[in-house]
Amino acid sequence: MGTGYHTQTTPADGGSYGPTVGELLTHPGVVGDRVLALAVHYAVPAACITVLAAAGILALTARVRRLRERRWADGARHVEILIPPEVQPTSAEVLWEQLHGALEHPLWRRMLFGTPHLGFEYRISPDDGAVIRIWVPSVVPPHLVENAVAASWRGARTRTVAAAPPMPPPVAGHQNVLVGGELRLGRPEQWPIRTDSHGDSAAALIAAAAGMPPGYHACLQVLARPVFGRRARHTSRPGRGAGLASGLLAGIAGDLVREMFGLFFGRAQTRNGAPRPAPRSADRQASLEQSARDRAAAVKTRGTHWATVIRYAVTAPVPTGSDTQACVRARKVARGRAHALSSCFSSCSDYNHYARHRRFRLSTVLTERRLGRGDLLSTPELATIAHLPLDAGIAEIHRAGARALAPSAIVAFAGPATKPLGTADAAPGRTVAMRVADARHHVHILGPTGCGKSTLLGQMVLADADAGRGLVLIDPKGDLITDLLKRLPRRCADTVVLFDADSASPPPCINPLDTTTVGADLDLVVDNLGTIFARIYHQFWGPRTDDLFRSSLLTVCTQPAPATLADVARLLTDDTYRARLTATVSDPVLHGFWTNFEALGDAGRGQLTAPLMNKLRHLLLRPFVKTAVAGGPATVDIGQILDQGGLVLARLPKGRLGEETTRLVGALLVARTWQAVTARAATPATQRRDAALYLDEFHNFLHSSTPVEDMLAEARALKLSMVLAHQNLGQLTPTLRDAVSTNARNKICFAVSPEDARDLARHTLPQLSEHDLAHLDAYHAAARLFVRGQNAPPFTVATAPLPPPIRGRSAHIRAAARTALHATAAALPDPAPVPIAPAAADYTAAAETDPAGPVWLPLHPPAASGGRTRLALHRLTTAWPQPTGTTGPDNTENPAADRRTVLPPPPPRPPREATP
Template sequence: MSGWLQWSAARPWLAIGAAAVVVAVVFGRDRLAEWRHRRLAVKARLVTVAAPPEVTAESAAVLWTTMTGVLTPSVWRRIVYGTPHVAWEYTWTGRALAIGIWVPGTIPPGAVEAAVRAAWPAATVAVAEATAPIPDSVADAVGGAHWPLQHDGLPWRTDHDVDPLRPLFAAGAEVGNREQACVQILARPAPAGRVRAARRRATQANFPGGRPDVAARFLSTGARLLAEGITALVQALLPGPSPRRSPSGAAARVSLDTVAAAAAKTVVDKAIRVPHFEIAIRFAVAATRQPRDANIDPVRAKRLHERLVGLAHTFGAASAVYTGPNRLRRMKMPAPVATLAGRRLRHGFMATVPELAVLAGLPLDLAVPGLDRARAKAVPAPVAVPSGGRGVKVLGRAQLGGHTVGVNVVDTRQHMHVIGKTGSGKSTLLLNLILADIKARRGVVLIDPRGDLVNDILDRLPATYADRIVLIDPAQQRPACFNPLDDVDDPQLAVDNLVGIFSKIFQGQWGPRMDDTMRVACLTLMRHAKPVLGMIPPLLQSKQFRVMFTEGLEDPDGLGGYWTWYDSINETFRGQVIAPVLARLRAFLLRDFVKSVIGRPQSSFDMADILDGKALLCRLPKGILGEETTRILGSLIVARTWQAAVARAAIPEDQRKDATLFVDECQNFLTLPGSVADMLAEARGFRLGLVLAHQDLAQLPKETAAAVSANARTKIVFNVDPSDARELSRHTKPEIDEHDLSHLDAYTATARLLVANRELPAFTFTTNPPAPIVGEATAIRQQAAGAGIGGQNGQDDPPMMRVAKEATRKRLSKDRE
């Protein structure tokens, strides 16, 4: 040895070189670690996880088992870049609790999100750019870290009868409005060397035939000697004969060996439980800096610091719930806010997946202070759902996957039911569907009782589509007009629809005599050319005018018989017969806009042309027209659309073009005299699809609700109230239940689509945002006004209408006399 020392002393440069190598290795290792972490921090993101209403204890273990595959790199990447880590964070801002995962930028987008959804399918995730869990502009902060009290080969407790996170969330409930807190668990797959070391420790455990662990052997020997000494002292002090030597020492040794064996078994169990993680646990509490804190007095600063120390102690004490063979002890941590913001994992301790799962997971308790749970789970779209192309109406984007989802035009012939609360996104969906149909040159009829939807459509259409737009709008200078009584092909159907509409809208006051009077008056007028509804009052009130229409009626069992009876009754009784009919008609016909739309003998458009590729946009705002007027006018347009669809029976089926009738607030306009179920069933054959939208099921009569449920086979459900959710979930279970339907976010919907005559499982999607505003609505309105007929104030009345008005004036003059 002395020779080696002399040799080394003669060569001092060797010692200097060795020291330089050590310094270089240490410095280089630190620089490499810093470079690796900077690489992780670039484009890092924060995945916020909203817990579902129900969470199972096994779900967190599923997440972390999956994360081993996400985080484990290839061999050469691990050598060069190291193993990436994630940070599970519980963050309190005031009493509001958020749970998130910090994900380094080197992890492919979507990988961690998919792992979260695999563990908790009903959870929702939101991805944002990573920011510091606690801003650095704080008045004061206190923090710490947790580390195992004994070597990390000993496990801590993982079997709990209640949620092990309950003490942590109870501590978080104490965070004040101007305070913030964060508990951070950093984790990465454990290095192979540490796993091998843990297994070597396990093989050296104190089992028969194995080499005892040094620490365990020392503890066992010391405890045995202490027990024997205490026993000898007690025997010496007690009176009486000295007892014979008892086997108590041997018994104690057996007892201690049993304890050591049990402890060694836990070490073995932890060593063989794979996979393993290397983790670090940190926490911090901070007080938000206020403007007045610039000149804070020492007494108040001390109180604030003591408050934070106590709060940090509460967070630190929450780890006691994990006490088992091992436990976590609290350690001081300087610069807690900066340390948590850095999210750097240099060294950690070993943990198995079950141990990590009880530390970093979603709460099992239903009620957690400050936690905003997931509103509805995201469900993937079936593979068979169309994703775009010709012949597909796009609905939006799948909530899982983000790909386009749609419904085949062919399948929309079996109708679509859209339901959801106000502001849930129905109008956005309708807007996108209507714009797509117009641009695809499919026929469109829209009944809009609010008025905004038509305006939104016109704002987003180029003026090149103006020649195919027909507009009925009280804001239009010369709106399109149509005559409910000009159906010469099937006058009986036209009158049935018209009388049926009035009877359903005024069903509380409508009786058989009113029905008979209205029906006879309409049929009588339709025997002559160019009748209009405005002729009904003079027909009933003026005999001179009535003779022009009743002359030649000789059928005693039909129209002639009615008018013979009508002319035979006295004027007082006649007034009682016609007064209810005239009162309803007058309320409707007194509005200038109504007269301009239905008061012309000739319609300005052909509904058959509309269904073959044009668009009829009916803006009927209830706030301007009144509810009854809107219902009547909208129902008349629905009736005319249905009459045009029925007339397609004369056209070969393969030559009928697809068209869609969009009815917003459909409960106001499904007033045709026949069954809604029959209408929906028959419309498919005429290639007329209906899109029926409304807010809740209570708006529909029982029979109508049943017909829509059975015959509108594509269901689009936005956020609905719980009672409707319970009923509608019959169409969406088992994938989506009533809780999901009543907790959908705005512009998020559940779809149960019909594809190739097969009802697919339900899924969730988000509507696409509206198209950009083009700004050519004025040009479209001007061209639509040029296609109108007549004015709004009675200009250019037809001759027969002028005769009717003259008869009415004479009648009024006679009444005044």
């Protein structure tokens, strides 16, 4: 009966499982033996397959990672950081936060292509100082790093170059001894390092490498890759779990120690026999420390994270073939420097710290910048070890000097109807230009010699010449015009009027007293010329000299032919010539002046005319000045040149002409230009063409009777843009400084002195301070433009170099200018021939027979005057001859040489009366 209860039934749908389950329940040992036998039978093959598969996967992963890193290294760039004057402590954290966001990609992209890493590198050498740069792989656009640097460190500038090895190759005849290692976290990565240290690890790093012998190089790399996903989230658990486990283990170990102590020595008891309770102060202290560690670990889990590794190295040069002792000594020195570098991060020790480790194939991993898994750091921790030095007094670092500011969107790009200024510092590739309409509000360019003013002027002149806009350029040094003649467009050759003091060819003539050719007002001409002389020679120019000069100008201009400054000298020294001209004066005031002049006698007249004559002689004794200023009728119509898009280039080097002569000729050109511009008032505004007046060292040339502030205000309506360049504000008078500050609305400042920066900062604050204006690099400028009726925010710009010179262009333009001058001179009426002087005996008869004919100067010494002085004065000032047959470089005759004056021979001197 009992056997029926042991009958086993098989399920209809799963009979195969019945015996197995039954055996497992009734005979578990049999099932275990069977499983063990199967495991023993298949364990070894399965283990081998698993190990091989894991090894293959690891090898393939490493190979893919290696190929990926090599691909990133090919075409990598270095973004060199020029440190701003002031560095904020929190700027580095902002940088790494922005870079973390820039390198973040979707999960599928990270799985397929990986996440690239960056390298923050310090390179220090005695020759180059400390260079801080960011290594950027080829798959990361460098502008992402440049923009992040500019946004994080205000005023920092970047320079992107091709990536180079961290250590330079050995010089010829030497080999390098490399010593270094790797810094890794000494405790689990969930524990943070110190981020609130009062020290500056970057400054300590540079100081540790300072003073190395020549040829030594030090480098420290901080490689960092953004961490996403599981590893970043996993940091929130190990900190707490590890702390709990360690606390539990510590408690168990403590209990065991106490039990063993009580077993052998007995448990401490109280007075009543009860066991004394164990003190809890140690547990309380451990609990507090553990709580602090847990909080620090929890803080580390916040924000973004990076996988990092730090490598350092020092190279020492050793001559090739040196003995072992020399290599050992160099290695010891390099090892000491390397240990000093690695100890700079000891200030970051807290719940975690950095420990030195050896790194095999250090040179290879440094060059290839391999990262691997790395140590996990939060962004504040990474900013603690990879940042710019905060100390502004470190001499080894390369500083940007001035903060870089991008131009506003309203500032024009380079293009038609603009004048190029360069490229923006803070926006690489962004060209900057000034609109022609905005340039009518005038441009003030300030900067010391060698900063790039002439280059900027040259770019603006070339833009005007290429667009067909007329201009006048006065260059008191000469190099600018020399460079421009090699680069002007070929079509400008026929429109160039060249004044060159160093040329053997005669210059054009701008005779300031020629009111017939240019149609100027006589009173305005005399007023301008008198004011120019008075301001240039203000130290030696009194009211009597000014009265004499203005009266002489009005008198010589009464003759039919165009008068010159040489006629003024003749008027004051030639009694007969003066008598002829004053006889035709109809103005009673002017006639009365000459009556009083004649009444002074020879001694009085000589004393009165001497201050004026020595200045006229100083000018007329120079052939270039005499031809350009007093060479006869004017051959240059500046108004017509500006209206037709021509170029007037005046090369007036002070070393050739002297400072006062250069100022006088330049001021006469400016006055003639202003006369031509004011004549535009009769032309409708819509028909006036834009023109420009470029003045280098402009304070030497603005001496006309029209005040500078009025000239700047009126020129805009007449479509004349004045570009005023000079070196410092101390060159300007207070009146001129205020006029330029108010009316020259476009300001371009190169590196200026601290005194000038204090005044100019009023135009650029708060964006650019005095420090910025005084610490601009060469060929970099701060600009504040007047754009479409409003002041645009200031920005910094790097001026572009002039285009390469064109071979033969200068000679072609000079030849065309000479040809045009010869054609103009040939079109002028020939001067009347000067007859040969009669004999001394016939002098009086010739004068009485033909009073209207040529009158010869009596050269015998008058009473109460020195005859020799009178004769020398006449010969030097009345008719200074030019050499006969003067030719230019093209072997063409000098037309000005034919318009010379023949000196008559002086009559014999009468015998000196015997004195009693």
